[in-house]
Amino acid sequence: MARVRALLSRLKAFLFPEKLTCACCGEELYTDAYFCPRCLARLPFNTGHICKKCGRAVAEEAPVCLECKADMPAYEKARSAFRYEGDIVRLIRKYKTGAKHLAAPLAEAMLPLVRAEFAEADFLSSVPMTKRAKRRRGYDQGALLAEELAARSGLPYEAELLVKTRETRAQKKLSRRERAENLRGSFRVHERAKCRGKSILLVDDVLTTGATASAVAEALLRAGAARVFVLTAAGVPYAALRGGQGGKG
Numbered sequence: 001m002a003r004v005r006a007l008l009s010r011l012k013a014f015l016f017p018e019k020l021t022c023a024c025c026g027e028e029l030y031t032d033a034y035f036c037p038r039c040l041a042r043l044p045f046n047t048g049h050i051c052k053k054c055g056r057a058v059a060e061e062a063p064v065c066l067e068c069k070a071d072m073p074a075y076e077k078a079r080s081a082f083r084y085e086g087d088i089v090r091l092i093r094k095y096k097t098g099a100k101h102l103a104a105p106l107a108e109a110m111l112p113l114v115r116a117e118f119a120e121a122d123f124l125s126s127v128p129m130t131k132r133a134k135r136r137r138g139y140d141q142g143a144l145l146a147e148e149l150a151a152r153s154g155l156p157y158e159a160e161l162l163v164k165t166r167e168t169r170a171q172k173k174l175s176r177r178e179r180a181e182n183l184r185g186s187f188r189v190h191e192r193a194k195c196r197g198k199s200i201l202l203v204d205d206v207l208t209t210g211a212t213a214s215a216v217a218e219a220l221l222r223a224g225a226a227r228v229f230v231l232t233a234a235g236v237p238y239a240a241l242r243g244g245q246g247g248k249g
Contacts, residue, residue: 023105024087034105044083045109046235054210055079055230057237065238073210075202075217075228079117080235081109084206088234092205096141103141106205106233107148114153114201118229121201123156123194124149127216128164128187145233146203155201162216163188171209183215189223196224207235 020029024039035043049058051065055078058065064072082088095102114121126142134140143159150157168182189195200220207213207230217228 023102024091034108039087042087044086044088046080046083050079051238053077054207054235056207056210056235056241057083057239059239067209067238067241073214073217074221075213075230077117078207078210078213078230078232078235079113080207080232081106081113082234084208084234084236085240092234096137096205098138100139100144103144103148107145107152110145110149110203110231110233111152113231114149114155118201118231120199120227121155121229122198123158124153124201124203125158125161125220127202127204127212128162130164130167133164133167142204145205149203149231158191158194161189161191161194161200162219163190171211179209179211180215183211187216187219189219192223195220197226199227199229200225201229201231204230204232205234207232208241 020032021027022029022036022039023034024043025036027036027038029036033040046055046057049061050056051058051062051068053064053068054073056065056067084092091102091106095106124146126140126146129137129140129142146157146159149155164186165188166186168186171179171182174182202213202216202220204213210230213230213232217230220228
């Protein structure tokens with residue numbers, strides 16, 4: 001159903017186009033691109049050296065970053081389209097505070113990673129919010145990204161697969177032990193039969209410490225999933241993470 005809604009949304013946009021403007025600076029565009037050439041050239045795409053496990057930007061090539069080495073995530077690997085810095089911080093904050101239309105350009109930037117890194121995935125799911133948090137925001141930003149990616153990639157999106165059972169504290173200032181305790185028992189697999197033997201691509205907006213994605217991956221693996229991958233719009237670079245910056249999980 002979510003995939004159908006996303007397809008209908010894209011069809012509506014095609015048949016009844018609004019004024020095309022750059023998603024970053026608002027400049028009028030004369031193509032169907034989401035960003036003007038100037039903004040596209042300066043956006044912090046997550047290219048260069050990355051941790052092979054969590055996908056965060058690192059200073060030099062290494063198998064895994066020190067954060068992953070100290071506490072290896074449960075997911076097989078994670079990747080991010082952008083580094084969480086510069087204009088991307090502003091765009092994602094807008095996206096999480098009402099600018100739902102930004103799901104489309106963010107998903108478009110994530111799409112090449114679906115094809116290049118996660119071709120083995122059987123379907124998409126998303127890091128869930130509690131019902132209370134969704135009511136407060138008015139929408140689920142991870143779910144919107146997953147819907148857009150499903151429409152673009154052709155992968156099914158299992159919107160009801162996961163449930164977040166309780167609110168949790170922000171992760172960024174917690175120790176590894178506190179993160180684990182904070183998240184323990186907060187995610188439940190609602191449709192366990194769909195997990196068995198499957199490779200699942202988990203979608204979210206930002207990867208900060210990676211603890212949330214790892215906790216969800218643990219729940220999916222306990223339910224019988226063969227592998228869990230993670231794809232986010234942005235990832236906090238390792239150096240910024242060590243300095244205490246970042247988003248939710």
